[in-house]
Amino acid sequence: MDLKALYMYAAVAALLLCCAATFIQSPTDVYGPVALHAPTPSSARDFGAVVTDAPFAIMRPDSAADVALLLRALSSAPPRPRATVAARGAGHSLQGQAQARGGIVLETRSLPRAVAVVASDGDGGAYADVGAGALWVEVLEECLKAGMAPLSWTDYLYLTVGGTLSNAGISGQAFKHGPQISNVLQLQVVTGNGEVVTCSPTESPDLFFAVLGGLGQFGIITRARILLQHAPPKVRWVRAFYDSFETFTKDQESLISMPEQVDYVEGFMVLNEHSISSSSIAFPAHISFSPDFGSHGKKKVYYYCIEFAVHDFQQDDDGSSIDHVVELVSGEMSYMRPHVYSAEVSYFDFLNRVRMEEESLRRQGLWDVPHPWLNMFVPKHGIARLKDLLMDTVLAGHFDGAVLVYPLLTDKWDRNTSAVVPSTPDGVMYIVSVLRSADPSRCGPGCVEEILEQHRRVADEACRVGGGIGAKQYLARQPSQAHWRDHFGSSWDRFAARKARFDPVRVLGPGQGIFPSTD
Ligand code: FAD
Known part of the structure; x- marks a missing residue:
């Protein structure tokens, strides 16, 4: 020793x-x-x-x-x-x-955070070996030096590789490449028993798939091998506005059926003037969309915004070829004409766009305050009901924050991983994220608890087993093991068996409350 x-x-x-x-x-x-x-x-x-x-x-x-x-x-x-x-x-x-x-x-x-980029492994594949404690922004910076980048992202890059791989890691690229957990070639993991294991889909695959989306329950990820692609120098970033939720989702679904043309698809609800200005902090085009939200005693009106992006590899081009792609794609869309706006930004700035929102929230004193968020994967057939449910509850009163809504394809998710997504006969689900900052000194004492209770009621209704919308929560801590069993549904037995095998003494991940030491 x-x-x-x-x-x-x-x-x-x-x-x-x-x-x-x-x-x-x-x-x-x-x-x-x-x-x-x-x-x-x-x-x-x-x-x-x-x-x-x-x-x-x-x-x-x-x-x-x-x-x-x-x-x-x-x-x-x-x-x-x-x-x-x-x-x-x-x-x-x-x-x-x-x-x-x-x-x-x-x-x-504190683990080594070096990022080693291997441009090709001989079969044409490129990857980066990264320490699990590296932030995704650090991974991006290193990979860009070699002209490469991971395929799948989160909206915000100041999260660690190990942290997002323990959940799923999604953003507007996930419809095309799957979540981040679908873009990992190999992991180094220390199991709950203290065994250091290098695992992949072919080497110790049970541990590999257990740990991906495994909520920190089976091992500590210490290193990850992430798939890379050539990074575009620039991105054409487009926003289009809608006054109909049905048309908004129909167009989003049409965009995700065009992976050859489109590289990124997201969307959000436009709830008030603030939604437009706060979501435009990083978007460099001037938006002249200033609709009536139903003020002066009239019924509230909501709008919706689709955001899509196309990678631009043509460094010497005058932009006409990318214009052509954007025109072609937007021509298929039914947004409120003329409300489509586009901007060309560097790939780094595009991926790092939420950093500007962070800086703005910090300036407003809204970063280091409670964030009662609600994130759900909603099957396509339930998305309109979910929107109505939000309107009747969360959005009925005063609402400060953002609501993201965008579609994902479930066949891009490997069912061997521990991540949970809903059953969807048509293979389309939506991520719905209700993102709020709640400073009790502004929203009043008890407001955080009220928001959490409101979100709990929405989640209970949306995720109810039998007769509900069939949604699954993402990033949530369930209140009891019974709730966790419902959350995992038919994959609970596999999850529990993985725990018994890789962390039998239940050392890891107490903060998730899945395997309380007293049960
Ligand atoms: P932590 O909060 O430190 O840990 C999260 C969980 O993973 C814990 O259970 C922890 O024990 C476990 N864990 C952490 N590291 C390891 C490891 N190396 N091995 C094993 N277990 C580990 N998510 C998305 O998918 N898409 C988004 O666009 C997105 N945007 C976000 C924006 C903001 C501003 C915030 C606050 C969160 C966002 N998230 C998003 C959620 C985020 O992906 C998760 O909260 C993620 O876990 C954060 O990573 P972290 O490094 O902070 O993890």
């Missing part, structure tokens, strides 16, 4: 003694030379800011071997773990999923 291993065991033993004795409330620098530290405020916090569970200690591993030492020590006393461990990437969870009350938060940002 090397010196580092010895230190680690000593630290874990000391931690366990402290936990057992309970007279020491937090670890101190006595653990200095080893990898456990006193908790920081951020280890008990996340972007959602509605759950605050303080850990006993945090760990900043230097390597997969460090993670393995910790997990081996903690899982060696079945049937209960000596302490639980939650991986924390960028901490952009919404409901405490990366927290570990009384346990250890393992900060993956």
Whole structure:
């Protein structure tokens, strides 16, 4: 056993003694030379800011071997773990999923974050080997140096590779390339037992598929091999406005049936003037769409906006070839004429567009406040009902925030992964994201709880088993194991069997509340 291993065991033993004795409330620098530290405020916090569970200690591993030492020590006393461990990437969870009350938060940002781009593996495929604690923006910056980029994204890039691969990772490219979990070639994972495993669809495939979308339950991802493509220098970014939800969704579905022409499709509800201005922070074209939203006592009117993008590889071209593609595509659409707007932006700026929204929210003091968000995958046949449900509840009163609505194709999701999507006979589902910032000093005491309760009622109705819309929540922490069983439906048994195999002592992922240690 090397010196580092010895230190680690000593630290874990000391931690366990402290936990057992309970007279020491937090670890101190006595653990200095080893990898456990006193908790920081951020280890008990996340972007959602509605759950605050303080850990006993945090760990900043230097390597997969460090993670393995910790997990081996903690899982060696079945049937209960000596302490639980939650991986924390960028901490952009919404409901405490990366927290570990009384346990250890393992900060993956400290793992090596080098991004190694391999332009071709000989079969024409290109990939990047990236540390799981790297942010997607760091991956993008490194890959662009080689003229390459991953295929599938999230809207916001300041999330870690390990964090999004533990959920799914979706954005407007997912209709074409699938979610981020469909674009991974290989992973290095440390299982709950402390075993370091390199896995892929052909090598230890059970672990590979378990971990993708696995909500941090089966292992800590320490490295990932991500599929790449050539990066376009520029992107033509188009927005078109609608006054009919039916036409809006029909056109979105038509766009996702044109993957040869179109590279990105999203959309959002235009609820008021603010929706237009706040969503246009990064969009550089002037929008002269200023409709009547039904003010002065009239019934509320909503509009909708489709956003699509086309990659532009023609560096020396005057833009006419891309104009032609955009004209061709928009010609098929039934937006409110003349309300279509387009802008040419660099690929980096396009992918990093939400950063500008972040900066704006920070300026308004709305970034570090609670974010009671609701995200659902909704089968195509239920999307109109879901929209009505939102209008009768969430949107009926005062609403500050954004509502994203865009379609995805379920056949781009590998059913072997742990991610859950609804059954859809026609293969089309929508992501519906209700994104709100709620500062109690502005919306009043208790407003966060009221919003959470409102979202819970919508989710219960939309996800109800039998007779409901058949939706599935995304990024949500379910309130009980019974709810988790309903959420997983027929894949619950597989999920539970994976847990029993890869993390039998239930060390990992306490913040998800899927396998409480008392059940
Ligand atoms: P964390 O919050 O740190 O962790 C999330 C979960 O993954 C936890 O359970 C944690 O224990 C586990 N985990 C983290 N790292 C690892 C690892 N290495 N191995 C195993 N388990 C791990 N999602 C989308 O799909 N599309 C979007 O467009 C999108 N936009 C977003 C925009 C904002 C502003 C925010 C706040 C979130 C957004 N999300 C989006 C959600 C986001 O993908 C998830 O919250 C994701 O988990 C965040 O990554 P993170 O690094 O912050 O993870």
